[in-house]
Amino acid sequence: MQMKKNWFAGGSGIAVSGAIMAVIAVGLQYFGNPANMGLCVACFERDIAGALGLHRAEVVQYLRPEIPALLLGSFLAALCFGEFKPRAGSAPLVRFILGMCAMIGALVFLGCPWRALLRLAGGDLNAVVGLAGLIAGVGIGTVFFRRGYSLGRSTPQHTGAGYIMPALMLGILALLLVFPQVAGEGKSGVVFYSVKGPGSMHAPFLYSLGGALVVGFLAQRSRFCTMGAFRDLLMFRHFHLLLGILAFVAAAFVLNLVLGKVSTGFANQPVAHTNHLWNFLGMLTAGWAFALAGGCPGRQIFMAGEGDADGGLFVLGMIVAAAFAHNFELASSPTGIGANGDMAVYFCLAVLLCLSLIHIRKVA
Amino acid sequence: MSKVIIDVRGLACPEPLIAFTNAIKQADAAELEISFDCPAARDNIIRAADSTGWTVVSVADTLNYTVMNLTKKS
Numbered sequence: 001m002q003m004k005k006n007w008f009a010g011g012s013g014i015a016v017s018g019a020i021m022a023v024i025a026v027g028l029q030y031f032g033n034p035a036n037m038g039l040c041v042a043c044f045e046r047d048i049a050g051a052l053g054l055h056r057a058e059v060v061q062y063l064r065p066e067i068p069a070l071l072l073g074s075f076l077a078a079l080c081f082g083e084f085k086p087r088a089g090s091a092p093l094v095r096f097i098l099g100m101c102a103m104i105g106a107l108v109f110l111g112c113p114w115r116a117l118l119r120l121a122g123g124d125l126n127a128v129v130g131l132a133g134l135i136a137g138v139g140i141g142t143v144f145f146r147r148g149y150s151l152g153r154s155t156p157q158h159t160g161a162g163y164i165m166p167a168l169m170l171g172i173l174a175l176l177l178v179f180p181q182v183a184g185e186g187k188s189g190v191v192f193y194s195v196k197g198p199g200s201m202h203a204p205f206l207y208s209l210g211g212a213l214v215v216g217f218l219a220q221r222s223r224f225c226t227m228g229a230f231r232d233l234l235m236f237r238h239f240h241l242l243l244g245i246l247a248f249v250a251a252a253f254v255l256n257l258v259l260g261k262v263s264t265g266f267a268n269q270p271v272a273h274t275n276h277l278w279n280f281l282g283m284l285t286a287g288w289a290f291a292l293a294g295g296c297p298g299r300q301i302f303m304a305g306e307g308d309a310d311g312g313l314f315v316l317g318m319i320v321a322a323a324f325a326h327n328f329e330l331a332s333s334p335t336g337i338g339a340n341g342d343m344a345v346y347f348c349l350a351v352l353l354c355l356s357l358i359h360i361r362k363v364a
Numbered sequence: 365m366s367k368v369i370i371d372v373r374g375l376a377c378p379e380p381l382i383a384f385t386n387a388i389k390q391a392d393a394a395e396l397e398i399s400f401d402c403p404a405a406r407d408n409i410i411r412a413a414d415s416t417g418w419t420v421v422s423v424a425d426t427l428n429y430t431v432m433n434l435t436k437k438s
Contacts, residue, residue: 006406006407082425085401087401089374090375145378145379150375150379151376153374154374156428220403223403223404228377228378231378232378236378236381236385238411238412294376294377294378295377306403310376
């Protein structure tokens with residue numbers, strides 16, 4: 001029989017997609033994004049929260065166009081291939097809170113799984129500790145899935161409902177274009193900018209926009225998911241998604257070598273700290289939250305682009321939590337973890353345990 | 365020999381795949397019909413079917429969801 005084939009979802013498709021995404025990410029670093037931060041969903045949503053004044057950490061304020069572009073790229077791919085399906089209603093508030101826990105954990109580690117892979121490809125060995133934490137967190141999540149954990153069904157929504165997240169993303173791009181950065185100034189109109197620190201480092205607008213649009217498009221088609229790679233391996237012994245992230249790391253590493261950007265070790269890595277315990281626990285928290293929500297932070301953005309309003313709420317939860325993370329001193333910095341980062345992780349772990357237990361619907 | 369019908373519409377990854385793997389474990393399952401709407405589920409189920417001795421016989425898309433029929437390879 002004839003079947004609609006999706007080349008991108010095959011073995012070579014996901015490997016090629018992963019490699020192209022890595023080249024774009026390392027390219028964005030080369031053209032101005034912070035080191036080992038060519039694409040970082042957590043960092044960039046945190047920068048957006050800062051640019052909007054939701055937190056006032058002066059070194060991390062920029063309306064990163066990559067986030068809107070990732071979502072819009074996925075939106076375009078979903079529209080082109082008939083996969084734009086507006087849906088919502090699968091425990092929305094729980095997903096918002098899972099997004100918050102994920103962001104708080106990611107900011108204790110200093111990066112989402114995407115950045116963990118980019119840090120690894122740049123020789124930052126702290127990323128190994130973070131990835132171990134991520135795998136442990138995903139592993140905890142799979143234990144609950146095996147026992148019947150489910151956030152329940154979403155239901156189809158009016159087409160217009162699926163346009164809300166893409167419209168919000170266009171709003172972010174509009175703010176950036178209407179109030180562009182003024183050299184040396186910390187504010188332009190209503191938008192905050194960093195004059196120093198990672199928030200001041202960014203690739204030219206069109207590079208960020210174009211690169212991330214391609215990444216969003218490829219990720220939607222290939223189903224690339226950093227959390228899913230480990231989940232599928234642990235739950236189903238499927239190596240498919242893992243192939244994507246292996247290609248991603250390999251391509252990023254080779255390109256970093258060519259550009260002379262590999263510096264191997266634990267100490268003095270860009271926008272990173274060397275506290276192994278909290279690198280591990282931060283990412284464990286994030287990994288558990290991603291697993292419970294069914295996707296890494298990139299995947300949540302891509303699902304939101306496909307019309308999944310619940311994925312959109314996870315994204316908004318991450319942005320709100322980024323504000324708390326900086327206002328309440330939960331986020332780490334290169335000097336170490338935040339004053340209240342440890343308590344925040346304990347609290348999030350307790351929340352995740354409660355949410356895991358109350359959503360077990362049947363005994364497997 | 366019986367036909368197993370599973371409806372995972374509205375459920376997101378990895379639940380469609382969990383439902384599929386649980387269903388094909390039923391000893392007498394020879395035919396299976398699965399309804400889903402998660403875009404990633406289509407590729408996941410086709411791949412899982414390939415590796416577990418099942419063949420996709422039909423895929424029908426409606427506005428909001430997809431119905432896939434599979435049979436066990438003899």
